[in-house]
Amino acid sequence: LISIPRDTRVQLEGYGWNKINAAYVYGGEEMIKQEIYKLTGIEIDRVMIINFNGFKRIIDILGGIEIVVEEPLHDELSGADFDPGTYTMSGEQALSFARCRATARADIDRIDRQQYLLNEIIRQKFNFSMITKMPQIIKVLSSETRSDFTIWDFCSTGFVLLFSSKDINRITIPTKSAMVDDVSYQIADEDEVKEFLSGYLK
Structure with a gap:
């Protein structure tokens, strides 16, 4: 289970620097999937x-x-x-x-x-x-x-959770708090985030 702080600072195409949760406001599911991929290297295939x-x-x-x-x-x-x-x-x-x-x-x-x-x-x-x-x-x-889950996606995910160890590995990407132009952000380095996650996603 990977979490990204909503105040993480990212540069949105066409909208400049923003908090990552603004990606959903401006571009819906496709933009937030794109920003998650840029930040983490993880491709989101279901939402x-x-x-x-x-x-x-x-x-x-x-x-x-x-x-x-x-x-x-x-x-x-x-x-x-x-x-x-x-x-x-x-x-x-x-x-x-x-x-x-x-x-x-x-x-x-x-x-x-x-x-x-x-x-x-x-x-x-x-x-x-x-x-x-x-x-x-x-x-x-x-x-x-x-x-965009199919019935099979729901069922297969449910069975995985049913037979799992019930102890999920919980992580949050590394960020640092900072004020930029009087706005509070969490600052994440993309290379650092990818390196951090690589230890969990092998």
């Missing part, structure tokens, strides 16, 4: 975009997810309101946990929480009992996502 409502619905179908909160998370913007402890989170709570940036490292901390949450969904919920819930999940995916 899935799920909206907030779909995320919440799937968590609720799965019966919630047990999450350990390690530090206070109180944030009006995301709706997160957690003291340290263990929670069985509903879809609404899990979304607020995943969106919260109100911590010392802001988006970097949020990436860590998102990766942890995804890993826990797979570790706790991807088992044979999930098969009975697949019709509901497929219904949500068909209405709340935009994707």
